[in-house]
Amino acid sequence: MKIAIRGGRVIDPSTGVDRISDVFIAAGKIAAIGAPPNDWHANKEVNAAGLVVAPGLVDLAVHVKRGTLATELAAAVAGGVTSIVCPPDTDPVLDEPGLVDMLRMRADAQHSAHVYPLGALTKALGGEQLAELSKLAQAGCIGFSQADAPMIDTQALWRAMQYAATFGYTLWLRAEDFHLAKDGSAHDGEVSSRLGLNGIPSFAETVAIARITELMQGVNVKCHISKISTARGVQMIRDAKARGLKLTSDVSIHQLHLTEVDIGHFNSNFRLSPPLRTGRDRDALIEGVRDGTINAVVSDHTPRPLEAKQAPFGEAAPGATAVELLLSLTLRLAESAKFSLPDALAMITSRAAAAAGIPGGGLAVGAVADVCVFDAGAYRHITAASLKSAGKNTPFIGYELPGVVRATIAAGHLAYEHVA
Amino acid sequence: MNSQTTLDSDAEQYFETLKMQMAASIAFDAKLVGVFSGGAWLADRLKQELDGEHEVGYIDVSFYRDDLSTAGLKPVVRSTQIPFSVDGAHVVIVDDVLFTGRSIRAAINTLFDYGRPASIQLAVLVDRGGRELPIAADYIGEALIVPADTMLALEKREDGKLTLISEPWPKR
Amino acid sequence: MLSKKNLQLNERGELHHLLAIEGLPRKILERILDTAESFVGVNEREVKVVPLLRGKSIFNVFFENSTRTRTTFEIAAKRLSADVVSLDVARSSTSKGESILDTIANLSAMHADMFVVRHAASGAPYLIAQNVAPHVHVINAGDGRHEHPTQGLLDVFTIRRYKKDFSNLTVAIVGDILHSRVARSQIHALTTLGVPELRVIGPQTLLPTEIERLGVRVFTSLEAGLKGVDVVTMLRLQNERMTGALLPSASEYFSRYGLTPQKLALAKPDAIVLHPGPMNRGVEIDSAVADGKQSVILPQVTYGIAVRMAVMAILAGATR
Numbered sequence: 001m002k003i004a005i006r007g008g009r010v011i012d013p014s015t016g017v018d019r020i021s022d023v024f025i026a027a028g029k030i031a032a033i034g035a036p037p038n039d040w041h042a043n044k045e046v047n048a049a050g051l052v053v054a055p056g057l058v059d060l061a062v063h064v065k066r067g068t069l070a071t072e073l074a075a076a077v078a079g080g081v082t083s084i085v086c087p088p089d090t091d092p093v094l095d096e097p098g099l100v101d102m103l104r105m106r107a108d109a110q111h112s113a114h115v116y117p118l119g120a121l122t123k124a125l126g127g128e129q130l131a132e133l134s135k136l137a138q139a140g141c142i143g144f145s146q147a148d149a150p151m152i153d154t155q156a157l158w159r160a161m162q163y164a165a166t167f168g169y170t171l172w173l174r175a176e177d178f179h180l181a182k183d184g185s186a187h188d189g190e191v192s193s194r195l196g197l198n199g200i201p202s203f204a205e206t207v208a209i210a211r212i213t214e215l216m217q218g219v220n221v222k223c224h225i226s227k228i229s230t231a232r233g234v235q236m237i238r239d240a241k242a243r244g245l246k247l248t249s250d251v252s253i254h255q256l257h258l259t260e261v262d263i264g265h266f267n268s269n270f271r272l273s274p275p276l277r278t279g280r281d282r283d284a285l286i287e288g289v290r291d292g293t294i295n296a297v298v299s300d301h302t303p304r305p306l307e308a309k310q311a312p313f314g315e316a317a318p319g320a321t322a323v324e325l326l327l328s329l330t331l332r333l334a335e336s337a338k339f340s341l342p343d344a345l346a347m348i349t350s351r352a353a354a355a356a357g358i359p360g361g362g363l364a365v366g367a368v369a370d371v372c373v374f375d376a377g378a379y380r381h382i383t384a385a386s387l388k389s390a391g392k393n394t395p396f397i398g399y400e401l402p403g404v405v406r407a408t409i410a411a412g413h414l415a416y417e418h419v420a
Numbered sequence: 421m422n423s424q425t426t427l428d429s430d431a432e433q434y435f436e437t438l439k440m441q442m443a444a445s446i447a448f449d450a451k452l453v454g455v456f457s458g459g460a461w462l463a464d465r466l467k468q469e470l471d472g473e474h475e476v477g478y479i480d481v482s483f484y485r486d487d488l489s490t491a492g493l494k495p496v497v498r499s500t501q502i503p504f505s506v507d508g509a510h511v512v513i514v515d516d517v518l519f520t521g522r523s524i525r526a527a528i529n530t531l532f533d534y535g536r537p538a539s540i541q542l543a544v545l546v547d548r549g550g551r552e553l554p555i556a557a558d559y560i561g562e563a564l565i566v567p568a569d570t571m572l573a574l575e576k577r578e579d580g581k582l583t584l585i586s587e588p589w590p591k592r
Numbered sequence: 593m594l595s596k597k598n599l600q601l602n603e604r605g606e607l608h609h610l611l612a613i614e615g616l617p618r619k620i621l622e623r624i625l626d627t628a629e630s631f632v633g634v635n636e637r638e639v640k641v642v643p644l645l646r647g648k649s650i651f652n653v654f655f656e657n658s659t660r661t662r663t664t665f666e667i668a669a670k671r672l673s674a675d676v677v678s679l680d681v682a683r684s685s686t687s688k689g690e691s692i693l694d695t696i697a698n699l700s701a702m703h704a705d706m707f708v709v710r711h712a713a714s715g716a717p718y719l720i721a722q723n724v725a726p727h728v729h730v731i732n733a734g735d736g737r738h739e740h741p742t743q744g745l746l747d748v749f750t751i752r753r754y755k756k757d758f759s760n761l762t763v764a765i766v767g768d769i770l771h772s773r774v775a776r777s778q779i780h781a782l783t784t785l786g787v788p789e790l791r792v793i794g795p796q797t798l799l800p801t802e803i804e805r806l807g808v809r810v811f812t813s814l815e816a817g818l819k820g821v822d823v824v825t826m827l828r829l830q831n832e833r834m835t836g837a838l839l840p841s842a843s844e845y846f847s848r849y850g851l852t853p854q855k856l857a858l859a860k861p862d863a864i865v866l867h868p869g870p871m872n873r874g875v876e877i878d879s880a881v882a883d884g885k886q887s888v889i890l891p892q893v894t895y896g897i898a899v900r901m902a903v904m905a906i907l908a909g910a911t912r
Contacts (some may be wrong), residue, residue: 194776194806196736197715313715462608483905486906493908494622
């Protein structure tokens with residue numbers, strides 16, 4: 001399929017390109033930018049006048065459960081996301097190569113966003129017995145993770161690091177001390193004390209970061225810390241990177257907009273993991289993103305059935321549906337925290353792809369054609385009905401958010417087109 | 421615009437009429453039970469000015485009303501005080517304005533939760549008609565014709581004199 | 593964006609649900625206390641029933657067992673002539689996997705006018721209040737460690753009866769503040785009513801993070817905290833607190849935080865002692881204090897009925 005995207009503002013954060021131009025796509029690749037290739041005949045013309053043409057978004061945390069792959073990929077491309085990293089807490093968990101094969105096969109059949117699975121670090125995410133990392137890597141896993149499951153045994157974590165380092169694999173780890181976070185549902189602070197919710201203290205995160213970075217000190221392993229949430233955590237990661245550790249990190253977009261106060265009257269849509277923290281933490285996280293301490297911003301897309309959220313706050317399942325809000329929430333962050341549009345897009349494209357070591361996130365000629373065309377100036381009203389995801393659980397229901405995706409191209413296919 | 425009118429000289433005059441009627445026929449030891457607020461002031465005045473040994477009690481009918489769902493609980497509920505035995509007593513319920521009869525029904529019910537009186541009579545300063553229940557007063561200061569959309573209530577001035585106030589019904 | 597609307601009040605500012613003391617205006621608290629005063633009189637009569645809620649159906653839905661609290665609500669409802677049904681949901685439907693909202697929907701179909709809800713999870717009554725029909729009222733009878741508003745109200749009612757005025761009181765709440773919904777409700781009630789000095793006393797393990805933000809002074813020494821106080825509220829210490837790392841033992845706790853006559857002597861001579869019950873004698877309170885002349889623990893129980901009657905009567909009179 002040959003697609004021409006005419007007259008848009010082409011922004012490629014990976015190369016610094018930012019100009020009005022035409023983009024030509026053929027054979028799944030970016031064929032040319034500016035002048036058309038020789039003998040050009042398009043099957044499809046996209047009029048992008050007044051719109052932004054950006055790399056397809058790269059979302060490093062999209063949870064996909066059994067049976068929801070089709071809806072969640074549709075949600076992703078509706079949000080301009082063309083690459084997702086999928087944690088291993090699928091059902092069943094990705095601890096066998098055959099399961100990874102099956103996931104990738106099903107994903108390919110959708111001709112939608114690219115799916116990059118993370119393999120289970122331990123069998124059944126039990127935190128004890130290592131999974132077959134090499135076989136899983138051969139099946140296509142780009143790293144290994146416990147998802148949100150704990151790794152209580154520090155020696156097991158150390159051994160896992162050593163084994164992963166042997167083959168150059170990256171560990172994707174949550175930084176949350178199991179016992180300190182156990183039973184908790186909100187940041188341990190004024191709000192949890194008022195509402196009588198079990199708290200998850202900030203040091204549940206910093207103790208865990210210290211554990212990871214101290215182990216890394218002696219093992220030459222690459223680690224990616226997912227979803228950091230505290231000001232002190234940002235500083236510890238900044239310090240660890242300065243010491244030369246091979247460390248990358250990400251933050252959930254929710255943490256950059258919301259704080260513990262937003263929980264209000266026990267609104268379970270605000271039950272997230274890690275929990276929403278203080279305004280001070282939020283500001284430090286934004287600065288961490290700005291200075292590169294935090295490599296990427298992720299949606300931490302976690303769709304939940306209605307009944308999982310219609311429960312008292314502490315009993316509601318944590319997480320929010322978010323993959324199709326990532327672009328809009330990033331644009332809103334650009335407004336409120338004063339990021340340029342290319343800088344804001346970098347967090348969810350080039351910087352994310354680089355952190356994960358996966359293709360995508362750029363618009364170089366010859367690269368796989370993953371493109372997102374959106375109207376940065378248009379606003380959308382977020383309602384449950386407007387969400388493509390099976391999960392309708394988001395704190396942003398009722399919000400007016402900037403950014404309407406007009407077309408998403410994944411590997412040269414028109415995967416999504418907005419119908420007005 | 422002040423839609424409130426006072427009829428103060430009249431109230432004292434009605435009281436005199438009421439008192440004279442009662443002096444002629446109530447029992448020497450009749451108990452006077454005033455319905456808050458206007459009836460309570462009247463009961464106090466009557467005890468002072470009537471001969472005989474009249475013990476006084478007060479009733480707040482809020483807990484016996486039948487309009488909770490539509491009118492809500494009154495913002496201020498006073499404590500009912502019946503400091504004597506109701507059993508076998510001759511009781512005169514005293515109220516300022518007799519209108520639908522619902523308050524008096526509630527007051528009678530309240531009294532019966534304190535005991536079984538020998539008799540109950542009713543004394544009111546003003547009977548404005550408009551009854552919704554088969555209730556009639558034994559002693560009446562004055563019968564007045566008042567438009568249905570107007571509320572009539574007794575107030576006590578700083579000098580202790582009684583004043584009748586008429587104004588539109590308060591909205592909920 | 594978030595709805596900051598106070599879920600408890602209707603558009604006229606009247607109390608529609610009682611979910612928490614926090615956020616309630618002082619006028620509403622005072623109206624409840626004043627109305628309760630009138631119900632004290634009713635409860636002292638030979639006929640302790642008024643017909644105010646005749647025909648109304650009140651459902652006590654206790655997802656967590658508490659015979660004592662449930663009984664006080666039952667008595668209050670019956671003295672208002674309401675039809676009252678008590679369900680021990682803790683033992684029935686939820687164990688069959690039915691969700692809270694399903695349980696409530698089922699009971700709503702039986703034309704309930706008011707739900708009195710006890711639940712082990714903080715915030716559960718909010719979920720229910722957000723999902724019942726507009727005319728239905730919800731009373732929180734204790735949710736997790738969040739609030740127990742009628743207990744907080746009966747505590748301040750008792751304090752007002754003995755001390756008349758809140759504006760010059762020093763009040764201390766002693767013990768397991770962390771797990772106590774009673775403490776939270778009492779703190780909000782007392783600060784709203786203008787108590788100038790409110791203290792919480794306990795070991796650090798039983799004090800919630802940033803509790804001072806609720807407007808209390810924190811003491812870890814019982815002796816220091818009791819000096820000059822007018823009112824002492826002793827909180828119940830659950831046995832399960834002794835199994836983990838919160839406390840070593842009941843006897844060690846008693847040696848540090850148990851209220852004995854000697855320690856009570858540090859408070860003002862006319863100080864009163866409250867306890868929400870049930871008491872653990874010899875753990876948080878010495879029998880000599882519990883049964884002593886400064887104890888108002890039994891009057892608390894008596895006034896609890898009047899306060900709950902007042903809350904039910906006021907709610908039933910509010911419409912949406």
